Amino acid sequence: MTVNAYGAHAGDKPLEPIEITRRAPGLQDVQIDIAYCGICHSDLHQVRAEWAGTLFPCVPGHEIVGRVSAVGAQVSGFAVGDLVGVGCLVDSCQHCEDCESGLENYCDNTVLTYNSPSAEAPGHTLGGYSEQIVVHERYVLHVRHPEEQLAAVAPLLCAGITTYSPLRHWNAGPGKKVGIVGIGGLGHMGVKLAHAMGAHVVAFTTSDSKRQAALDLGADEVVVSRNPEEMAKHATSFDLIVNTVAAPHDLDAFLLLLKRDGTMTLVGAPATPHPSPGVFNLILKRRSIAGSAIGGIPETQQMLDFCAEHGIVADIELIRADEINTAYERMLKGDVKYRFVIDNATLSA
Ligand code: NAP
Ligand code: ZN
Numbered sequence: 001m002t003v004n005a006y007g008a009h010a011g012d013k014p015l016e017p018i019e020i021t022r023r024a025p026g027l028q029d030v031q032i033d034i035a036y037c038g039i040c041h042s043d044l045h046q047v048r049a050e051w052a053g054t055l056f057p058c059v060p061g062h063e064i065v066g067r068v069s070a071v072g073a074q075v076s077g078f079a080v081g082d083l084v085g086v087g088c089l090v091d092s093c094q095h096c097e098d099c100e101s102g103l104e105n106y107c108d109n110t111v112l113t114y115n116s117p118s119a120e121a122p123g124h125t126l127g128g129y130s131e132q133i134v135v136h137e138r139y140v141l142h143v144r145h146p147e148e149q150l151a152a153v154a155p156l157l158c159a160g161i162t163t164y165s166p167l168r169h170w171n172a173g174p175g176k177k178v179g180i181v182g183i184g185g186l187g188h189m190g191v192k193l194a195h196a197m198g199a200h201v202v203a204f205t206t207s208d209s210k211r212q213a214a215l216d217l218g219a220d221e222v223v224v225s226r227n228p229e230e231m232a233k234h235a236t237s238f239d240l241i242v243n244t245v246a247a248p249h250d251l252d253a254f255l256l257l258l259k260r261d262g263t264m265t266l267v268g269a270p271a272t273p274h275p276s277p278g279v280f281n282l283i284l285k286r287r288s289i290a291g292s293a294i295g296g297i298p299e300t301q302q303m304l305d306f307c308a309e310h311g312i313v314a315d316i317e318l319i320r321a322d323e324i325n326t327a328y329e330r331m332l333k334g335d336v337k338y339r340f341v342i343d344n345a346t347l348s349a
Pocket of ligand 2: 040041042043062158159
């Protein structure tokens with residue numbers, strides 16, 4: 001089927017309306033009419049070819065929510081009319097150790113929602129800036145929030161799970177001091193989630209103007225990271241820091257805030273590397289620097305259910321499809337609180 005989408009034909013070209021085709025649902029496939037799709041900073045990195053290997057035309061989008069419009073004959077978990085979500089993954093090998101552990105996000109053969117090689121036209125996957133998507137049921141999530149919150153649920157599918165997974169893995173909870181660095185799409189979800197898990201949450205921002213806003217999100221304290229005196233007050237005190245910053249920066253400034261055995265996990269993925277951290281800052285307190293990629297499918301469902309139970313959604317600005325290029329520029333300036341979400345009904349306008 002031919003559907004309307006928004007995509008780019010080259011890294012230096014803006015996104016524009018484009019027609020794409022979707023397969024008819026196979027036996028285990030779920031066909032979804034996409035209602036909303038969030039704009040992740042990864043979309044911008046990818047569509048502008050800042051990371052290696054962008055395949056064009058590129059239709060980004062991996063924060064997808066909508067309603068099931070058809071299911072294959074062997075689909076057991078979903079029915080027409082269900083509210084569902086799709087995140088960054090649409091397939092994986094399904095039998096390696098990672099897949100069998102429900103950590104499909106670490107499979108060596110993941111098929112990402114966009115920009116992964118595919119047998120279908122145009123030879124690679126195309127994402128959620130489109131009217132419809134067809135996905136194997138294993139990679140489709142149930143949305144249990146009220147329907148009126150659907151647009152604000154979309155960012156949970158990437159920004160939500162990418163912060164939830166490391167917070168869980170490194171045991172954020174009561175009695176733990178957790179830092180979230182960069183209060184953008186990922187970071188604002190990190191603050192909300194760490195707060196709901198019961199941790200003492202400190203938001204680190206470069207923007208003085210986000211001070212009150214970060215407290216409103218649930219942070220117990222806010223530190224403007226450009227201010228060395230404010231930073232020094234938190235020396236050697238954190239159990240965990242989740243760093244979402246999308247640009248290279250001085251990691252030592254944050255490493256020094258970890259207590260003995262503390263971990264800073266990097267989830268931000270800048271196009272060029274961070275300056276190498278000082279080895280003694282690691283050695284002397286047995287500190288760790290780690291990384292974390294989105295989350296597995298069972299954990300993504302767990303995160304969505306946790307958010308539904310705690311009334312957590314993203315803070316969003318809903319936009320029309322023809323505002324996507326402007327939204328990218330504003331995201332680069334940090335001018336969004338905190339996630340742009342596309343109203344996919346405007347793709348056909
Ligand atoms: P975003 O909304 O643009 O937020 C990034 C935040 O980082 C900004 O709001 C800003 O926060 C801070 N920041 C940006 N530039 C900075 C600079 N030069 N110096 C210091 N701080 C800066 O982006 P996002 O969608 O949250 O994504 C963040 C990063 O995570 C991107 O690189 C994205 O590709 C990556 N990502 C990784 C995964 C994964 O699986 N690991 C998944 C999704 C996204 P303040 O104004 O508060 O300082
Ligand atoms: Zn993302």
